[in-house]
Amino acid sequence: MASVLVCVKRVPDSSSEIVLTDDGQAVDGRFAGFTMSQHEQCAVELAVQTASATGGEATVLTLGDADALEQVRAALAVGCTAATHVVADSQQLGPADVAREIAAVVRDHEAAGRPHDLVLLGHDAADTGDFQVGIRLAYELGRPVVNGVTRVTVEEVDGRPVVTASGDGPDGHETYRVPLPAVVTVLEGGVEPRYPTVPGRMKAKKIPVEERELAAAPAGPARVRWSLPPAAPSDVHVLGKGPEAAPAVVDLLEQLGVLAR
Amino acid sequence: MILVLVEKDLAGAAVEVSLETLTFARSLSDAGGGVPVDAVVVGDVSPALQSQLAAYGVRDVHALGGPGFAAFAGAAWASGLETVLAASRSVVVMAAGTPRGGEVLAHLAARSGVAMAANVVAFDGLAPFVVRRQVVGGQAVEEMQLSTRPTVFTVAGHAVEAAPAATPGPATLVEHAPEVAESDLVARVVSTEEPAPDLSGSLKSARVVVGAGRGAGSEGGFDDLLELADLLGAPLGVSRVVTSLGWRPHHEQVGQTGSRISPDLYIPCGISGAIQHWAGCSSAKAILAINTDPDAPMVTKATHAVIGDLHEVVPAINAEIRRRRAG
Structure with missing residues (x-):
């Protein structure tokens, strides 16, 4: 029976164009859609699968403003059964702060008789892209960490719970086998995140969400400011619109000498 | 001293992004009055790799060997970097922004209690040391101040063009075989499936x-x-x-x-x-x-x-x- 804690973050949808706030400290929420990153959607799926396969529980944790409750509910709607929300402005926290806050939740839950054997995170946050929270968390907790895997299973080996995690490395598909408790960071691609069902959404609304404040004053990110790269002047030659442009395209292919065979 | 973790391909040569990182390190060295650039390689250093690193202006090539480095473990590689860091008294540690590079440097930063900047594309000033790095999937750029020592960061792929140095370095081989603590080997690769042939x-x-x-x-x-x-x-x-x-x-x-x-x-x-x-x-x-x-x-x-x-x-x-x- 494995208790899994999966950490998610409310991030701007970066597949569309973004606008920054005037102070250059964040993406302007008025012009952005918000989501949970693909890596974290896969981490939630793996958490739910692991909890279900071992008869355990999957708890979702987020650190963010009041709106981040949307991502917590999304995880509850696909099978997480408990939730914790550290209410804080995530833009004011650096990766070391976030790791410390997650560690505080893990320790407090353990003290309350709810230890989390496995902590899953996305490999990197889709907005701040720090690539280090999971690893820093592991050092905070004194646990081993496997980084950037796509598949995760938990099984008993000689009476002890062990996580087997694998993903693509530079030398091929690599497998790690680590005794629990452990921290694992997940990359998209290994599992298909399930869609929430209507009953799932209804059930998610009724699950109480534990609200917390920051456990410690944050040191903050070392961010000076964000900026958008200047748009280079375009000198594109538009050959035409729609299928009518085909002759002009093939003229170009002939000019460039790439049509001959 | 600037230390660069260099990754190898399956044939034992330095990967392109590591050569880009060495090129970035050289521009930092030039700005800092010519501090030497050293490379760290885990495992064997072939004569071909050594001459490749010489061409990129590397002074010393620190090779990490021994049983602790037989299979990849992020914590073990970071502990090896710590050994070289102490021996070379480096103030900057860099790696390519690859999965391995980012993972090992995040371990190093966490162990050393310092910040790490991921996917740096340029630096703006030395005092204070301000880097520019990719955020929001490359859509925006963050200026970040790195004030802790050692200064730890990864360089985004294709941020700079890999270019050999005008004057080659000696690339003197320095071998290290540090003990790796058992706790740093708990999370290590236990098996690797052969990669699919390179179809790209x-x-x-x-x-x-x-x-x-x-x-x-x-x-x-x-x-x-x-x-x-x-x-x-x-x-x-x-x-x-x-x-x-x-x-x-x-x-x-x-x-x-x-x-x-x-x-x-x-x-x-x-x-x-x-x-x-x-x-x-x-x-x-x-x-x-x-x-x-x-x-x-x-x-x-x-x-x-x-x-x-x-x-x-x-x-x-x-x-x-x-x-x-x-x-």
Whole structure:
């Protein structure tokens, strides 16, 4: 029976164009859609699968403003059964702060008789892209960490719970086998995140969400400011619109000498 | 001293992104009055690798060997870096922004209680040391101040062009075989499946590449694009979203996390042109973008464009090519 804690973050949808706030400290929420990153959607799926396969529980944790409750509910709607929300402005926290806050939740839950054997995170946050929270968390907790895997299973080996995690490395598909408790960071691609069902959404609304404040004053990110790269002047030659442009395209292919065979 | 973790390919040569990182390290060294750049390599250093590193101006090549480094473990590699860091009294530690590079440096930063900047593309000043790095998937740039020592950061792929040094370095081999604590070996690779053969080779050297993105619409939306590729004798290259959705295999991916191509002509169809993708195709001599959105970055950065749905435009191009060939 494995208790899994999966950490998610409310991030701007970066597949569309973004606008920054005037102070250059964040993406302007008025012009952005918000989501949970693909890596974290896969981490939630793996958490739910692991909890279900071992008869355990999957708890979702987020650190963010009041709106981040949307991502917590999304995880509850696909099978997480408990939730914790550290209410804080995530833009004011650096990766070391976030790791410390997650560690505080893990320790407090353990003290309350709810230890989390496995902590899953996305490999990197889709907005701040720090690539280090999971690893820093592991050092905070004194646990081993496997980084950037796509598949995760938990099984008993000689009476002890062990996580087997694998993903693509530079030398091929690599497998790690680590005794629990452990921290694992997940990359998209290994599992298909399930869609929430209507009953799932209804059930998610009724699950109480534990609200917390920051456990410690944050040191903050070392961010000076964000900026958008200047748009280079375009000198594109538009050959035409729609299928009518085909002759002009093939003229170009002939000019460039790439049509001959 | 600037220390650069250099990663090897399966043949034992330095990977391109590590050479880019060494080039970045040299520009930092120049700005800092010529502090030496040392390399750290885990495992064997072949004479070929040593001369490759010499060409990039490396002073010492620190080779980490011994049983603790037989299989990859992020914590073990970081502990090895700590050994070299102490021996070389380095103040800056860099790695390429690869999964391995980022992982090992994050371990090092966590163990040392210092900050780490990921995916740095440039530095602005030395005192204070301010770097620029990619955030929001490369859509925005963050200026970040790194005030802790050692200064730890990874360099984004293709942020700089790899260039050998004007004056080669001695690349003196210094061997280390430090003890690795058992606790640093708990999370290590226990088995590796042979990688699939490198199928991306033709993409990297092709004269013409046909590109496909989200605009293909579905797994079954590639027929016309594959026909165009066939008519031009070109391989298909795809954006990250296409491989993420499982529509096409990963070896066809072009971009920061895929192949970097430099064809005479690239024909991206239904690709918006996120920074991630642009990083892999910006070296194309000519770009013919086919897209419904005239304001898509791929269109505005292209040399030529057709505004329209690829599912209408590409079949018309295919028909025109066949018609002219028949004529």
